[in-house]
Amino acid sequence: SAVISQKPSRDICQRGTSLTIQCQVDSQVTMMFWYRQQPGQSLTLIATANQGSEATYESGFVIDKFPISRPNLTFSTLTVSNMSPEDSSIYLCSVAAREVQETQYFGPGTRLLVL
């Protein structure tokens, strides 16, 4: 399995600001995903980060709010823009080697609190 790191591990932010979360993998992977997990809830897929093209967003998530970059096969960023307290959550990146149906391996997560 791949080794995945995320930065920052946690942050406390003010309403109206933006935070960029980085996800780094130790090997080249085809698929990278961004999830949100609110307290006591399951994982909700935000988007699939596509290398060399725009991310594919799930229903309820838009690029203006959650811009995503994927410059290469080992790195991606997720920005949470114009934050509100409702954005307080854990944000996780995950990877799959080749296809979306394959086993996903998760990064340690970024714990975000918006005041």
Next chain:
Amino acid sequence: GQNIDQPTEMTATEGAIVQINCTYQTSGFNGLFWYQQHAGEAPTFLSYNVLDGLEEKGRFSSFLSRSKGYSYLLLKELQMKDSASYLCAASGYQKVTFGTGTKLQVIP
């Protein structure tokens, strides 16, 4: 559409056996994942079933019935460290959908 159902919480005794059930309705179903998530940590992969039947991996086994849209995770010889949430996830057409998770508490 995607719909996954699993119990919210379960309690079991150390050394016992516990079965966590999951039912799913998934378009273009491929297979069924189980993940373990300890509090404050990321999910870790436990198993992936594509074919019907039981697959055993040490103390953990996972079962799948494609015709019934049903899976279970069986944990034997429970240990205190098995206290965690167990997430069922169905792989479908171009997407993996996670259930809300079953929080298992192992008591002495």
